[in-house]
Amino acid sequence: MARIPGSNGEKTLKAIYEAATDLIYQNGYEAVSLRQLASAVGIQAGSLYNHIASKQDLLYKLTSTIMVELNGALDEELRGIEDPVEQLKTYVRFHITYYAARKKQVFIGNFELRSLQGENYRKIVVLRDQYEKKLVDILERGAEEGCWAAADMRMTAKALIPMLTGVCVWYDPRGGYSIADLVEKYSSLIFHGISNS
Incomplete structure (x- = not known):
C-alpha cells in the first residue's frame, strides 16, 4: 500500500x-x-x-462527522440552562461561533447534502432535523412562557437557521467584525424579530 x-x-x-x-x-x-x-x-x-469505500462514502463520513459533533457540542452548551431566553442566546452564540470557526466543514455539511444518496442522505437529514428541533423546542417553550410572540415556531426556526448558517459563506475575520460582534448583531436581529412588542 x-x-x-x-x-x-x-x-x-x-x-x-x-x-x-x-x-x-x-x-x-x-x-x-x-x-x-x-x-x-x-x-x-x-x-x-x-x-x-467510495467517493460517496467519503462525503457521508465528512458530513456525518460534522453533524454528530455539532449536535453533541450544542447539547453540552445548553446543559443546565432552563430559561428559554438564555437558551436562545446560547444557541445563537454557539451556532455563529461554531460555523465561523469551521467554515469549510459546515459548508460541506450544509451545501453538499444534495450530493448524498439514498440511506446516506436520509441519515444526515435525521441529524440535521435533530439540530433544528432543538431550536424549535426553545422557541416553542419561550412562546409558551410569554418570552416572545407566539408564532409558527417551526417556520421561524427554518428562517433563523439559514440566516445564522450564512456566516460560513461570507464571514472573514479580517473583514472588521469579530465573532462577538456577529453574536451581538445577530442576537439583536433575532430577538427584535420575535419580540412581543
Missing part, C-alpha cells in the same frame, strides 16, 4: 479527510475526482480504497 512517507494508516486517513474537505469546499463535490484527491494526499489513486 502506498503511504505518505513516515505516516501510518490513521495519519493517511486524516490527510484524506483534510484534503477532501479543502477540495470539496473549493470546487464542489461533483467536480472533485478521486485521482485529484489522491494527488493532493500524495498517494496512488488505488490506495484510497484502503481507507474509503
Whole structure:
C-alpha cells in the first residue's frame, strides 16, 4: 500500500479527510475526482480504497462527522440552562461561533447534502432535523412562557437557521467584525424579530 512517507494508516486517513474537505469546499463535490484527491494526499489513486469505500462514502463520513459533533457540542452548551431566553442566546452564540470557526466543514455539511444518496442522505437529514428541533423546542417553550410572540415556531426556526448558517459563506475575520460582534448583531436581529412588542 502506498503511504505518505513516515505516516501510518490513521495519519493517511486524516490527510484524506483534510484534503477532501479543502477540495470539496473549493470546487464542489461533483467536480472533485478521486485521482485529484489522491494527488493532493500524495498517494496512488488505488490506495484510497484502503481507507474509503467510495467517493460517496467519503462525503457521508465528512458530513456525518460534522453533524454528530455539532449536535453533541450544542447539547453540552445548553446543559443546565432552563430559561428559554438564555437558551436562545446560547444557541445563537454557539451556532455563529461554531460555523465561523469551521467554515469549510459546515459548508460541506450544509451545501453538499444534495450530493448524498439514498440511506446516506436520509441519515444526515435525521441529524440535521435533530439540530433544528432543538431550536424549535426553545422557541416553542419561550412562546409558551410569554418570552416572545407566539408564532409558527417551526417556520421561524427554518428562517433563523439559514440566516445564522450564512456566516460560513461570507464571514472573514479580517473583514472588521469579530465573532462577538456577529453574536451581538445577530442576537439583536433575532430577538427584535420575535419580540412581543
